[in-house]
Amino acid sequence: MKQFLSISDIPDLPQAIRQVIELKQNPLSNPLIGQGKRMAMVFFNPSLRTRCSTQIAAENLGLKTFTLDVGSQTWPIEFRLNTIMDGKSSEHIKEATMVLSSYFDLIAVRSFPTLKKKEQDLSEFILNSFHQHATVPVINMESATQHPLQSFADAITIKETQITKPKIVLSWTPHPKAIPHSVANSFVEMCRFADYDCVITNPPDYDLNPEITKGIPVIHQQEKAFENADIIYAKNWSSFQHYGQVFKHHREWIINQKKIDLTNHAKFMHCLPVRRNVVVSDEVLDSENSLIQQQVENRVFSAQYVIKKILDHVSS
Amino acid sequence: MKQFLSISDIPDLPQAIRQVIELKQNPLSNPLIGQGKRMAMVFFNPSLRTRCSTQIAAENLGLKTFTLDVGSQTWPIEFRLNTIMDGKSSEHIKEATMVLSSYFDLIAVRSFPTLKKKEQDLSEFILNSFHQHATVPVINMESATQHPLQSFADAITIKETQITKPKIVLSWTPHPKAIPHSVANSFVEMCRFADYDCVITNPPDYDLNPEITKGIPVIHQQEKAFENADIIYAKNWSSFQHYGQVFKHHREWIINQKKIDLTNHAKFMHCLPVRRNVVVSDEVLDSENSLIQQQVENRVFSAQYVIKKILDHVSS
Amino acid sequence: MKQFLSISDIPDLPQAIRQVIELKQNPLSNPLIGQGKRMAMVFFNPSLRTRCSTQIAAENLGLKTFTLDVGSQTWPIEFRLNTIMDGKSSEHIKEATMVLSSYFDLIAVRSFPTLKKKEQDLSEFILNSFHQHATVPVINMESATQHPLQSFADAITIKETQITKPKIVLSWTPHPKAIPHSVANSFVEMCRFADYDCVITNPPDYDLNPEITKGIPVIHQQEKAFENADIIYAKNWSSFQHYGQVFKHHREWIINQKKIDLTNHAKFMHCLPVRRNVVVSDEVLDSENSLIQQQVENRVFSAQYVIKKILDHVSS
Numbered sequence: 003m004k005q006f007l008s009i010s011d012i013p014d015l016p017q018a019i020r021q022v023i024e025l026k027q028n029p030l031s032n033p034l035i036g037q038g039k040r041m042a043m044v045f046f047n048p049s050l051r052t053r054c055s056t057q058i059a060a061e062n063l064g065l066k067t068f069t070l071d072v073g074s075q076t077w078p079i080e081f082r083l084n085t086i087m088d089g090k091s092s093e094h095i096k097e098a099t100m101v102l103s104s105y106f107d108l109i110a111v112r113s114f115p116t117l118k119k120k121e122q123d124l125s126e127f128i129l130n131s132f133h134q135h136a137t138v139p140v141i142n143m144e145s146a147t148q149h150p151l152q153s154f155a156d157a158i159t160i161k162e163t164q165i166t167k168p169k170i171v172l173s174w175t176p177h178p179k180a181i182p183h184s185v186a187n188s189f190v191e192m193c194r195f196a197d198y199d200c201v202i203t204n205p206p207d208y209d210l211n212p213e214i215t216k217g218i219p220v221i222h223q224q225e226k227a228f229e230n231a232d233i234i235y236a237k238n239w240s241s242f243q244h245y246g247q248v249f250k251h252h253r254e255w256i257i258n259q260k261k262i263d264l265t266n267h268a269k270f271m272h273c274l275p276v277r278r279n280v281v282v283s284d285e286v287l288d289s290e291n292s293l294i295q296q297q298v299e300n301r302v303f304s305a306q307y308v309i310k311k312i313l314d315h316v317s318s
Numbered sequence: 319m320k321q322f323l324s325i326s327d328i329p330d331l332p333q334a335i336r337q338v339i340e341l342k343q344n345p346l347s348n349p350l351i352g353q354g355k356r357m358a359m360v361f362f363n364p365s366l367r368t369r370c371s372t373q374i375a376a377e378n379l380g381l382k383t384f385t386l387d388v389g390s391q392t393w394p395i396e397f398r399l400n401t402i403m404d405g406k407s408s409e410h411i412k413e414a415t416m417v418l419s420s421y422f423d424l425i426a427v428r429s430f431p432t433l434k435k436k437e438q439d440l441s442e443f444i445l446n447s448f449h450q451h452a453t454v455p456v457i458n459m460e461s462a463t464q465h466p467l468q469s470f471a472d473a474i475t476i477k478e479t480q481i482t483k484p485k486i487v488l489s490w491t492p493h494p495k496a497i498p499h500s501v502a503n504s505f506v507e508m509c510r511f512a513d514y515d516c517v518i519t520n521p522p523d524y525d526l527n528p529e530i531t532k533g534i535p536v537i538h539q540q541e542k543a544f545e546n547a548d549i550i551y552a553k554n555w556s557s558f559q560h561y562g563q564v565f566k567h568h569r570e571w572i573i574n575q576k577k578i579d580l581t582n583h584a585k586f587m588h589c590l591p592v593r594r595n596v597v598v599s600d601e602v603l604d605s606e607n608s609l610i611q612q613q614v615e616n617r618v619f620s621a622q623y624v625i626k627k628i629l630d631h632v633s634s
Numbered sequence: 635m636k637q638f639l640s641i642s643d644i645p646d647l648p649q650a651i652r653q654v655i656e657l658k659q660n661p662l663s664n665p666l667i668g669q670g671k672r673m674a675m676v677f678f679n680p681s682l683r684t685r686c687s688t689q690i691a692a693e694n695l696g697l698k699t700f701t702l703d704v705g706s707q708t709w710p711i712e713f714r715l716n717t718i719m720d721g722k723s724s725e726h727i728k729e730a731t732m733v734l735s736s737y738f739d740l741i742a743v744r745s746f747p748t749l750k751k752k753e754q755d756l757s758e759f760i761l762n763s764f765h766q767h768a769t770v771p772v773i774n775m776e777s778a779t780q781h782p783l784q785s786f787a788d789a790i791t792i793k794e795t796q797i798t799k800p801k802i803v804l805s806w807t808p809h810p811k812a813i814p815h816s817v818a819n820s821f822v823e824m825c826r827f828a829d830y831d832c833v834i835t836n837p838p839d840y841d842l843n844p845e846i847t848k849g850i851p852v853i854h855q856q857e858k859a860f861e862n863a864d865i866i867y868a869k870n871w872s873s874f875q876h877y878g879q880v881f882k883h884h885r886e887w888i889i890n891q892k893k894i895d896l897t898n899h900a901k902f903m904h905c906l907p908v909r910r911n912v913v914v915s916d917e918v919l920d921s922e923n924s925l926i927q928q929q930v931e932n933r934v935f936s937a938q939y940v941i942k943k944i945l946d947h948v949s950s
Binding site: 346358364366367370371373374377402590592594595596599601604610611614615618 | 670672674698702703704708709712715716717718719720722723724725726728729730732733736738802
């Protein structure tokens with residue numbers, strides 16, 4: 003693997019899923035592969051799960067990690083070419099990535115969307131600028147439109163349910179704030195590459211980017227979508243058409259037991275953090291069918307697989 | 319030791335003190351006991367001494383530490399059960415501790431009191447929520463009402479004076495700001511468990527929580543309390559009755575040489591940081607009788623003992 | 635080396651430069667010299683390059699590093715002696731350095747000038763307070779008036795050009811903000827100790843501290859200074875006479891190809907971060923004659939040399 007910007011960077015996802023499940027049996031079996039190597043973890047936005055799991059993954063392989071909390075304000079980088087830098091930006095992305103590429107063997111980047119400038123977000127402005135100018139591999143720790151480390155972990159969790167050909171429903175849920183599309187987008191992309199059957203359900207105003215969902219059924223009645231579902235993946239996202247807006251809260255889209263009763267005893271998944279009794283009721287989240295802890299645990303192993311494959315590529 | 323929430327979690331304090339004094343001779347004698355293990359250090363409030371000493375202690379045992387500066391604002395956690403999370407809190411303590419318990423073998427927490435909501439502070443709301451929901455041991459790095467790692471270090475420092483049955487005076491001192499009761503509370507509790515003779519002196523309006531001080535003499539005239547003292551432990555705290563208030567500064571309660579002259583050549587102790595010439599005069603703090611550097615050094619060894627005993631318990 | 639406060643702490647700079655060029659061949663040849671030792675990296679101001687390179691240098695030697703982002707506001711230290719600390723400062727430099735000296739074997743400090751209080755900046759108030767009170771060696775990671783780790787790296791980069799007796803021009807460049815004198819000062823000092831021929835060029839109002847530049851030609855016409863130059867070192871600084879002011883921007887002082895054409899095919903150097911098309915044009919910065927990446931890489935090796943020499947001294 004040359005880099006990990008999106009789930010499509012994994013050449014054979016079903017095989018990769020099987021390999022991670024093997025890796026989990028013995029996560030410390032490659033403690034030296036990263037020895038003497040360093041990974042920069044650049045955070046433009048805060049992170050708890052991704053930071054911890056990615057760092058643990060790297061250290062399981064013997065890498066040293068350096069966390070750079072640059073903030074969206076505190077390291078004003080100029081991304082445009084041929085510009086006169088007499089404004090707020092004190093460093094150009096060319097030099098920023100040159101410095102990081104000099105000091106580190108891998109650069110992992112987290113950078114959320116603006117949810118205001120649609121074209122800029124869709125172009126993956128920040129992630130792609132890092133990728134374009136860096137001379138070492140770049141890893142996406144959640145970008146404007148994707149969160150592939152999460153979706154790879156989810157792919158593993160789904161496989162571990164051992165359900166044969168599960169019917170998976172990605173369900174929009176209520177949320178008081180405007181939330182990015184990245185987790186939902188990467189989940190849909192992951193289902194396509196893993197050959198998982200996926201259906202999306204959301205209120206009419208909340209259709210995801212049609213270029214990403216093309217070929218995937220989108221059902222605007224949640225209860226109908228839940229019929230015979232084996233797995234419910236809950237996630238909020240803001241409007242794509244009315245970009246970044248939250249114009250109606252649709253509280254009735256909460257996942258509760260009554261809705262789970264419509265399914266085939268469906269497992270419940272969510273990437274966390276989750277707002278209890280807004281996104282999902284306590285009874286569902288605390289039930290035996292909830293897979294959230296497994297999802298959390300698999301974040302380490304999916305990241306470890308990605309880092310290992312990139313190091314393999316670098317040294318080959 | 320299953321956890322370390324308060325000084326009473328050490329089953330036999332006099333024995334533990336002797337064991338730490340032995341440990342100090344060779345602090346790197348157990349470099350592998352924590353190998354492959356990780357400790358999360360969660361800071362809701364800033365820390366210098368506690369952060370450095372606890373991290374060094376953990377690394378002396380081979381543990382890896384992860385510092386999570388969550389801030390009291392930046393990680394708005396919901397602690398109440400059965401609540402609809404449509405406000406500021408984006409994550410529930412149940413999920414927060416589940417995630418930390420998945421990724422770490424130990425969770426150390428620092429969280430100061432509100433000094434406004436007395437009942438909430440006294441219930442040790444945050445520390446106990448972590449303890450209740452985590453599935454791995456929790457270590458108190460200073461909570462709403464206690465600072466047991468400090469008091470354990472102080473117990474060792476007192477033992478190292480080699481004074482037989484010292485008379486110890488915990489003296490309130492002036493301070494311009496409202497300060498928690500945690501160090502004073504844990505000091506009193508430590509003296510009880512270590513079988514040290516302790517007297518408290520403070521202005522009448524500054525009596526500590528009577529449930530903690532019961533059985534310990536409280537003297538409202540500082541000079542009388544200092545007679546025959548072998549050790550003066552200086553500390554400010556805000557009012558407990560008029561909870562969290564600083565209604566009178568009592569500048570005359572400063573510890574200076576004139577007051578030390580009333581004692582039995584008393585040693586001087588303070589947990590730092592200390593405001594010079596407000597809490598204590600330069601002459602006393604800089605004198606040979608000041609034990610502050612020993613107190614600082616013993617913070618490493620007390621933390622190392624606690625972590626080791628918890629790891630021993632986990633693997634037994 | 636007992637400490638590293640300024641470039642003059644390197645006893646024989648030409649010899650040190652040769653030794654670093656050897657060290658670069660095998661930077662991991664001393665992985666155990668720092669084992670069991672710890673370095674505190676105290677940042678009163680933000681840092682990217684210095685933080686990464688110094689930390690990598692320390693870890694190449696087996697040291698553990700602890701980053702303390704104290705901020706210029708968040709750790710209000712009292713530096714004055716004999717003062718009554720009833721204001722904002724909660725800790726005195728005496729205790730702060732005592733604590734750090736207890737826990738660490740080396741203390742590295744970064745602290746920028748006020749650019750307002752000239753006498754205080756010139757006295758190196760913060761750096762010298764650390765040096766004076768600490769009982770372990772102190773390393774300057776950029777102070778009020780100096781940045782010797784940068785200049786040492788620059789000395790190595792100049793040597794690596796293999797130009798015999800290069801004519802070096804330190805050229806003032808435009809910048810929208812008030813910038814410290816530290817890089818320029820240390821560069822001039824470094825040239826003196828390395829026996830490099832250096833000429834300074836800047837607008838008349840921007841002469842550096844004459845005590846530092848004495849004996850070095852200062853030319854107020856940039857184009858004249860550039861004649862026959864082999865190396866152009868670009869750097870902005872605010873006024874020294876009208877202390878800390880930027881009263882005229884002199885946009886015409888930008889380094890562009892037309893000016894490089896006046897030189898002897900000069901190499902271009904800058905310490906970064908650099909404002910493109912304000913300080914230097916894209917064409918020059920992106921040309922083959924630009925040495926900025928080598929300067930970045932040499933930051934690791936210069937820091938590693940300094941730390942190693944200090945550890946050698948401590949253990950001798």
